[in-house]
Amino acid sequence: MEANLAQPLPQAHHAAPGGVWRWLASTNHKDIGTLYxxxxxxxxxxxxxxxxxxxxxxxxxxxxxxxxxxxxxxTTLHGLIMIFGVIMPAFTAFANWQVPLMxxxxxxxxxxxxxxxxxxxxxxxVFLVGSTLLPGGAVAGGWTMYPPLFLQGGISYDLxxxxxxxxxxxxxxxxxxxxTTILNMRAPGMTLMKMPLFVWxxxxxxxxxxxxxxxxxxxxxMLLADRNFGTHFFDAAGGGDPVLFQHVFxxxxxxxxxxxxxxxxxxxxSVIPTFSRKPLFGYASMVYATASIAILSFLVWGHHxxxxxxxxxAQLYFMYATLLIAVPTGVKVxxxxxxxxxxxxxxxxxxxxxxxxxxxxxxxxxxxLVLAMVPVDIQLQDTYYVVAHFHYVLVTGALxxxxxxxxxxxxxxxxxxxxxxxGRWHFWLSAISVNVLFFPMHFLGLAGMxxxxxxxxxxxxxxxxxxSIGGFVxxxxxxxxxxxxxxxxxxxxxxxxxxxxxxxGLEWTVPSPAPYHTFAQPPEVK
Amino acid sequence: MRLGRQMLLLVxxxxxxQPVVADWALNLQAPKSDIAARIHDIHTLILLVCLxxxxxxxxxxxxxxxxxxKSAGHQAHHFHEHATVEVIWTVIPLxxxxxxxxxxxxxxxxxxxxxxxxxxxxxxxxQWKWEYDYLQDGVKFMSASSxxxxxxxxxxxxxxxxxLEVDEPMVVPVGKKxxxxxxxxxxxxxxxxxxLGVKQDAIPGFIRDTWFRANEPGTYxxxxxxxxxxxxxxxxxxxxxxxxADYQAWLADKRAGNQAxxxxxxxxxxxxxxxxxxxxxxxxxFAANCAACHQxxxxxxxxxxxxxxxxxxxxxxxxxxxxxVLRGKxxxxxxxxxxxxxxADLAAVITYxxxxxxxxxxxxxxxDVKARRK
Numbered sequence: 001m002e003a004n005l006a007q008p009l010p011q012a013h014h015a016a017p018g019g020v021w022r023w024l025a026s027t028n029h030k031d032i033g034t035l036y037x038x039x040x041x042x043x044x045x046x047x048x049x050x051x052x053x054x055x056x057x058x059x060x061x062x063x064x065x066x067x068x069x070x071x072x073x074x075t076t077l078h079g080l081i082m083i084f085g086v087i088m089p090a091f092t093a094f095a096n097w098q099v100p101l102m103x104x105x106x107x108x109x110x111x112x113x114x115x116x117x118x119x120x121x122x123x124x125x126v127f128l129v130g131s132t133l134l135p136g137g138a139v140a141g142g143w144t145m146y147p148p149l150f151l152q153g154g155i156s157y158d159l160x161x162x163x164x165x166x167x168x169x170x171x172x173x174x175x176x177x178x179x180t181t182i183l184n185m186r187a188p189g190m191t192l193m194k195m196p197l198f199v200w201x202x203x204x205x206x207x208x209x210x211x212x213x214x215x216x217x218x219x220x221x222m223l224l225a226d227r228n229f230g231t232h233f234f235d236a237a238g239g240g241d242p243v244l245f246q247h248v249f250x251x252x253x254x255x256x257x258x259x260x261x262x263x264x265x266x267x268x269x270s271v272i273p274t275f276s277r278k279p280l281f282g283y284a285s286m287v288y289a290t291a292s293i294a295i296l297s298f299l300v301w302g303h304h305x306x307x308x309x310x311x312x313x314a315q316l317y318f319m320y321a322t323l324l325i326a327v328p329t330g331v332k333v334x335x336x337x338x339x340x341x342x343x344x345x346x347x348x349x350x351x352x353x354x355x356x357x358x359x360x361x362x363x364x365x366x367x368x369l370v371l372a373m374v375p376v377d378i379q380l381q382d383t384y385y386v387v388a389h390f391h392y393v394l395v396t397g398a399l400x401x402x403x404x405x406x407x408x409x410x411x412x413x414x415x416x417x418x419x420x421x422x423g424r425w426h427f428w429l430s431a432i433s434v435n436v437l438f439f440p441m442h443f444l445g446l447a448g449m450x451x452x453x454x455x456x457x458x459x460x461x462x463x464x465x466x467x468s469i470g471g472f473v474x475x476x477x478x479x480x481x482x483x484x485x486x487x488x489x490x491x492x493x494x495x496x497x498x499x500x501x502x503x504x505g506l507e508w509t510v511p512s513p514a515p516y517h518t519f520a521q522p523p524e525v526k
Numbered sequence: 527m528r529l530g531r532q533m534l535l536l537v538x539x540x541x542x543x544q545p546v547v548a549d550w551a552l553n554l555q556a557p558k559s560d561i562a563a564r565i566h567d568i569h570t571l572i573l574l575v576c577l578x579x580x581x582x583x584x585x586x587x588x589x590x591x592x593x594x595x596k597s598a599g600h601q602a603h604h605f606h607e608h609a610t611v612e613v614i615w616t617v618i619p620l621x622x623x624x625x626x627x628x629x630x631x632x633x634x635x636x637x638x639x640x641x642x643x644x645x646x647x648x649x650x651x652x653q654w655k656w657e658y659d660y661l662q663d664g665v666k667f668m669s670a671s672s673x674x675x676x677x678x679x680x681x682x683x684x685x686x687x688x689x690l691e692v693d694e695p696m697v698v699p700v701g702k703k704x705x706x707x708x709x710x711x712x713x714x715x716x717x718x719x720x721x722l723g724v725k726q727d728a729i730p731g732f733i734r735d736t737w738f739r740a741n742e743p744g745t746y747x748x749x750x751x752x753x754x755x756x757x758x759x760x761x762x763x764x765x766x767x768x769x770x771a772d773y774q775a776w777l778a779d780k781r782a783g784n785q786a787x788x789x790x791x792x793x794x795x796x797x798x799x800x801x802x803x804x805x806x807x808x809x810x811x812f813a814a815n816c817a818a819c820h821q822x823x824x825x826x827x828x829x830x831x832x833x834x835x836x837x838x839x840x841x842x843x844x845x846x847x848x849x850x851v852l853r854g855k856x857x858x859x860x861x862x863x864x865x866x867x868x869x870a871d872l873a874a875v876i877t878y879x880x881x882x883x884x885x886x887x888x889x890x891x892x893x894d895v896k897a898r899r900k
Contacts, residue, residue, distance in 0.1 A: 136829025236731020309734030312638040344602040366576040375633040447551040453759035
């Protein structure tokens with residue numbers, strides 16, 4: 001028996017199967033990771049084109065390109081697609097590719113469920129995007145789906161609820177898979193506190209997802225029942241309360257915010273030490289900070305609802321609880337800066353995006369502090385200031401971390417180094433235009449421009465033009481990323497097993513590109 | 527501030543931007559109430575604290591970015607833990623946060639204190655207009671956007687208060703504590719006047735309250751702040767703050783006008799109008815109340831808002847048509863108009879819908895509408 005175990009396991013010799021079945025029936029974590037990635041990229045293109053249309057309509061006052069009804073559909077779908085179709089699947093792509101490689105596992109714990117949780121997503125994506133073709137067009141009630149407005153729409157609203165259920169099921173299965181893999185399949189010697197921080201952040205994210213996706217499912221099911229089965233959960237005339245929906249939604253929605261950012265913290269915590277040639281500063285405090293953020297995220301949902309008219313005591317509780325989150329978040333930023341301090345820094349594109357992330361995500365954090373102050377939030381709730389805030393967190397935060405991760409791990413995935421010249425162009429164009437796009441939105445919100453409007457008063461015209469120009473440049477710059485990725489897949493300088501000089505971790509011990517099956521024999525972690 | 531604006535103009539390459547209104551506003555609107563002033567100050571305080579932290583933290587980071595480069599020959603120092611430092615940068619932010627939250631806490635308590643108002647006005651949101659009901663003074667009216675459709679469609683030059691102008695503004699006396707009771711007739715709206723520092727969601731089936739006290743006379747403009755459907759961008763709020771004497775004069779005027787209208791409405795019920803008279807009057811009312819959804823050409827928006835041209839109801843028995851307009855349709859954006867329009871206006875608009883766009887329904891008289899009211 002022991003002699004048998006010493007032999008490499010048979011599947012280690014299997015090459016990738018060919019044809020369409022390789023992808024449809026895949027149980028391989030790398031292939032499924034790739035599928036997640038291309039799904040996210042496709043949805044990013046669709047959601048991005050919607051954003052371009054939104055910015056084109058807002059280029060000047062008056063209605064030019066789209067009517068208000070269509071505009072509301074664009075903003076609603078843009079939000080749903082970017083959150084559920086881009087950021088979440090992209091992070092799951094990283095989890096699929098990297099978690100087994102980083103903990104020395106041969107694959108995910110449940111490879112077939114992994115296949116299923118991916119292939120649910122395109123179905124949901126088709127429902128969501130395809131609903132634009134239904135009579136009455138797609139959902140137009142905002143991605144937050146507040147009733148009673150959401151009760152007024154047509155059949156596409158029910159289809160969207162179905163799509164959200166499917167995406168929720170996919171997320172829950174994916175999370176169970178990731179959590180089980182991390183807890184059960186680590187290489188011998190890799191204790192929890194030796195795991196790379198990316199693995200830690202995904203473990204915590206997985207638990208957040210398992211906790212709150214059912215809450216979202218419950219909220220949209222109640223909407224479905226109110227719409228079709230004569231219930232009155234959210235209708236005061238039948239004894240319900242429209243605000244109840246907001247409480248349930250944001251009890252999901254605030255942890256969701258951290259679902260969209262904790263894996264980003266993990267990626268950045270991998271990239272910065274590599275290019276600083278120095279271990280991550282304060283590893284243990286980073287783990288504790290991530291866990292505290294996750295726990296606090298369940299206790300602050302009311303700060304999305306300061307204008308619904310809650311009692312002063314509730315407003316104050318939610319304000320102080322929200323401010324508390326700034327403490328562990330601050331610890332993370334300080335730790336990243338301390339990691340760079342007295343390092344030996346180089347600025348490959350991955351590092352450029354990571355540094356931009358630290359800087360710009362912090363701007364989003366600061367505007368979050370401003371919004372946490374109840375009296376100020378009363379002025380800024382539902383204005384462009386909020387739009388600026390969450391785009392700094394989600395675009396220069398989550399999306400930039402995804403870019404950093406791509407530039408960092410593409411050599412491991414493709415076996416080729418990234419073309420740094422193209423990468424640099426992509427970085428500088430994106431980093432400058434994204435600020436031209438989103439920074440003026442702070443001013444628009446302060447001056448009194450509400451969000452989700454297709455047309456605006458004349459005093460908002462100037463900054464809207466600036467933002468639109470920034471938006472077009474930012475949108476066009478992302479074509480460069482596609483070119484970088486395609487070039488990297490097709491060729492380029494050969495990547496070594498350890499593609500970056502300062503890279504640490506198990507994924508850099510396997511060849512580049514990573515073989516179809518890795519760690520059939522568990523590595524030894526000292 | 528001026529330097530900032532000039533730099534922005536420079537950055538934006540000036541020339542090709544033709545400023546419609548040269549207004550690169552960078553901050554909150556000039557506060558016109560004590561609460562708005564305190565919000566302004568709290569915002570400034572937090573902004574400065576954040577700026578300070580930003581400069582210190584990223585000063586350190588950029589120092590490292592320039593001085594600790596590999597290309598500058600810097601060797602990495604392999605330290606990776608320091609308990610004291612970690613404690614310090616946990617505790618100090620905590621203290622800063624509490625320091626910032628203190629003035630905000632006091633402002634919250636004052637903001638929520640709606641007791642002892644001088645004047646109470648009930649404000650009801652409708653898709654897409656506001657109703658103001660002066661509970662003590664017996665005045666009640668609708669307030670809708672007065673921006674002409676051709677300005678929105680870019681067929682006419684836009685006025686100075688484009689999208690921020692209404693037919694009937696809310697009028698309040700200066701220096702008086704005005705308590706605003708908010709509710710909604712259909713979906714959630716939010717009533718917001720930035721210069722007065724007041725915003726409150728209007729929630730159907732519930733009444734929420736807020737208050738303001740305007741410090742100086744003037745006209746203050748705001749907008750609905752909660753997505754409420756197709757017309758969300760087109761339901762502005764205008765508050766005119768007048769001296770007590772002017773306010774009383776406005777009240778008297780308003781009451782007299784209301785009375786005259788009520789007398790005319792009673793007289794109209796007894797009168798029979800010609801279809802042409804009803805159609806002319808109805809077209810105006812349709813444009814103000816119905817065209818946002820059903821469209822000026824009566825074709826609606828397929829799948830969202832039903833067409834009236836050729837519709838079963840508009841070409842069928844009058845009673846069903848009157849009932850639909852009086853009581854609306856539950857679960858849709860079709861509002862109940864029985865409280866919003868009088869019998870003559872309703873008869874006019876219903877008649878218009880029944881004979882315009884090639885429809886062949888029978889005309890309706892004010893008395894018919896009155897008979898269908900419950």
